Amino acid sequence: MARVRVRFAKRGRLRFLSHRDIARTFERGLRRARIPVAFSAGFSPHPRVSWVGAAPTGAASEAEYFEVALSAPMEPEQVRAELDAALPPGLDVLHCVAADSPPLPDRIDASRWRLRMPGAAIADLDVAVAELLGRESLTVERATKDGRRRVDVREAVVWAVCRAENDTCAILDVVVRHTTPAVRPDDVLTALSAVAVLSVPVPPEPTRLEQGRLREDGTLADPLVPDRDEAARLVGQLEA
Amino acid sequence: MSGQSLFPLLEPLLPRVRKPVQYVGGEGNAVVKPWGDAAVHWCLMYPDAYEVGLPNQGVQILYEILNEQPDVLAERTYSVWPDLEALMREHRIPQFTVDGHRPVGDFDLFGVSFSTELGYTNLLSALDLAGIPLRTADRAAPGDGLTWPVVIAGGHAAFNPEPIADFVDAVVLGDGEQAVLLITDITRAWKAAGAPGGRTELLHRLARRKLVYVPEFYDVSYRPDGRIAAVTRNRDDVPERPAKHTLTDLDSWPYPKTPLVPLAETVHERLSVEIFRGCTRGCRFCQAGMITRPVRERSITTVGEMVDAGLAASGFSEVGLLSLSSADHSEIGEIAKGLADRYEGTNTALSLPSTRVDAFNVTLANEFSRNGRRSGLTFAPEGGSERLRRVINKTVSAEDLVRTVSTAYANGWRQVKLYFMCGLPTETDQDVLEIADLAREVIRAGRRASGHRDIRCTVSIGGFVPKSHTPFQWAGQASHEVTDQRLKLLRDTVRADREVGRAVGFRYHDGRPGIIEGLLARGDRRVGRVIERVWRDGGRFDGWSEYFSFARWEAACEAELTGLGVSLDWFTTRERDEREILPWDHLDAGLDRDWLWADWQDALRATELDDCRWTPCYDCGVCPTMGTENQIGPTGRTLIPVIPVGRTDASAASAEPGPAGSSPVPSDLARVSASST
Structure with a gap:
């Protein structure tokens, strides 16, 4: 199953969002942007989004991360653009990469x-x-x-x-x-x-x-670089 | 300059308060327009905490309708918690809107929506923080123009606005959609003419056009025994009885189209779609059912379009179909099936609050919880005994209830919640004790139907508060001592039952806030000084148990009412007779006073009344007075298929078979409850 890693910023007055506020807002943003998010199994299915340590309420950030599992393939750049458009200004999606390397928290x-x-x-x-x-x-x-x-x-x-x-x-x-x-x-x-x-x-x-x-x-070290390098390597192989 | 953002002053204070996110605005679908481009500036308030106020449909609807006007700007404000209030006072920051963080005092019109009377002290906090004099008498200013915004109350509680008559300039009765636009038109023209005559002239124009009730244009006199002698207008050209507004053709007003999506956590995290307005079931305790007549349905087609557009615009994952009794929509079966089909596989939950005790509702709940877990269903018989249910005109027999819950348990629902009221007119200890019998029958039926003993039933009880414009407006409210004592008796009886005692949960809060709600619901203008004293003594957020102080209200009543020959008891536990002039008699909700009295007499005789949707008109008076009629289907149409949000080309069902793909709806969200209050 395809997974996408996302780097986003929390800026301006939205720095007062708590981690739970952000998670809820992203879940709605993903639905609004029609990103094909995979859901967990079980009685109360949840979107499969994993968060990496969140900046505290009141702190702004240029470097927050999460990973989302997709039920259908979608270009990372398309995920970035559409998700960003579906979120309020101040929650800004900076980069999306296909997850191809070891878990994000390890990096x-x-x-x-x-x-x-x-x-x-x-x-x-x-x-x-x-x-x-x-x-x-x-x-x-x-x-x-x-x-x-x-x-x-x-x-x-x-x-x-x-x-x-x-x-x-x-x-x-x-x-x-x-x-x-x-x-x-x-x-x-x-x-x-x-x-x-x-x-x-x-x-x-x-x-x-x-x-x-x-x-x-x-x-x-930027944690998304290995994924980007991997993507570049694959593209290089295809072109070669 | 007007309309400047206060945010730079506010921001440094926010790290010091609880949940600062509630004050920053920026919600999905919020609108911030340039101040200078607008001819009319509206500030809308829900006078409670943001988490309660943000989801309020009334405010959201008016906010969107007003902002659709190119030359109108509407922003929102909510009550600030005491921690921020203290900092705002220390730093001289006035009440602000969450959209543009502009001072509320800079707006032309300040509309406040009251769903409950317990918001009145919060109105005073907001006025004071905004720098608006509390009393309208102190807002008179000579000359042209506005010094302060015109304060306009609306919402269900505003049907008896007399306790806040000293604090509000005008009151809108009934549906606000068209009224706010007409008020805007008059205000725009008046401002364009140079705002001649100031506040009083604007109020006069609004009252003359029958758009609002202006309390100061009416004088109230009292008899020596404390009762009202007369309410008379002091201007000839304002209506003798200001009347409510009724929106007809809800299909033409499909609001909110772009619902606000909060960033902070709020009490209702879902898309609300109102499927009809009004109710003619005739439950005698229910103010909402009386003042919102007649029934006006949205068609299945419009409901389907609103759900589709609302989900796409919001990203919500739950839809609530709202009304006073949702299963009564003439096409609810088709709507339920249509929506369940459409959103299958999208992890979208559907819920249906406010329905009645009957097996059909279990069918609906099943539809809404296809493939999901069936945890809890709520039914509201309201009264413990069959006699009492005839008194309140909520006709459910014990057999109906047992049959319904048996169906529910047999269909896999694991827990049933029953909602009752205590302190209803004519109620005796025996009526309340019959709640224990019902709970026992429900547990037994559940054990039989499900074949196992692990069955739960929760009994939840609220204290009855008589409201204006209902047949119970004349009733004496039960004292909190009586209510508390009956409920203790009931709890002891349930607990002593060895067979089912442990399977029955019991939820009840003390009866004292209900007495204050009763004071405010049926009070007259003399109660205004009680509200003001409570507020000056620190009363805030009276709907919150951690802030509510009964002692403070009692002391304020003692101090302010004793000299007037009336009291807290006089306003609450005293039964009124037919001839007494009630504080709201001069406000026209369409209901014929003689019919209300006759229905009150029928209640005392435990005589029931049928619903006028399916039986002949019983002359409550609303339709002929207001020139309206019930607007109900069926239309015979079905929902058109659309590709909903959450279902993509490669839908979850095909990409990921198994439990996740078969789309369980979290069905603890699929509630069926029969409460209409």
């Missing part, structure tokens, strides 16, 4: 985040980042539905750099390993505030820029 173990921090002083942020990176470990607590959970932020952070967007806004770029439980942008912020004096007057706006396999140099 994603880290994220690169960008946090816009209006009102934060770059000098303070500089100090906080250096302080955090200098630690061996830094554990923060987060309130969840099931009580408080502790995560080691330092262990998960691969690297972090900051710069000033302008006089009134600092930018933090950070690469975080996917751990269990996951370290989220607000955890990073909690950690930075714990190690230094850092005033964040307005909630920061986090955006996930990339997900993928962490390379030794700290960059991330």
